[in-house]
Amino acid sequence: MSILVNLIGLALIAAIVWWFWLYQPKASAQSKSGAVAITVDDGVYSPSRVSVKPNEPVVLRFLRKDPSPCAAMVIFDDLDISEELPVGKPKEISLKVDKPGTYAFTCQMKMYRGELVVENE
Numbered sequence: 001m002s003i004l005v006n007l008i009g010l011a012l013i014a015a016i017v018w019w020f021w022l023y024q025p026k027a028s029a030q031s032k033s034g035a036v037a038i039t040v041d042d043g044v045y046s047p048s049r050v051s052v053k054p055n056e057p058v059v060l061r062f063l064r065k066d067p068s069p070c071a072a073m074v075i076f077d078d079l080d081i082s083e084e085l086p087v088g089k090p091k092e093i094s095l096k097v098d099k100p101g102t103y104a105f106t107c108q109m110k111m112y113r114g115e116l117v118v119e120n121e
């Protein structure tokens with residue numbers, strides 16, 4: 001019985017160490033299946049950096065959790081895309097960019113900021 005308790009204790013310690021020291025939230029994402037989920041909350045897009053390859057169709061699935069009007073729109077200035085984001089309902093934006101480069105996406109006030117990086121690997 002005490003061995004079991006020790007094992008549970010060890011597992012707990014391992015979990016705590018992993019959570020506090022080893023776990024780092026991903027700040028950037030790479031499109032693999034062609035779709036990238038982006039959460040809109042607390043003034044940040046997460047991930048705020050999305051890498052795609054040129055000419056590769058990609059779907060950005062924005063999930064807006066922030067009900068404030070600040071988060072209402074997402075705008076890709078260079079790509080002429082501007083879409084309204086409903087609260088709590090995913091909004092998919094499909095795009096395909098030919099030219100490598102960094103394309104910013106922001107809310108209408110430019111407080112939320114993210115970038116779409118189009119690059120060859």
Ligand SMILES: [Cu+2]
Pocket residue numbers: 069070071107108109110111112
């Ligand atoms: Cu805003």
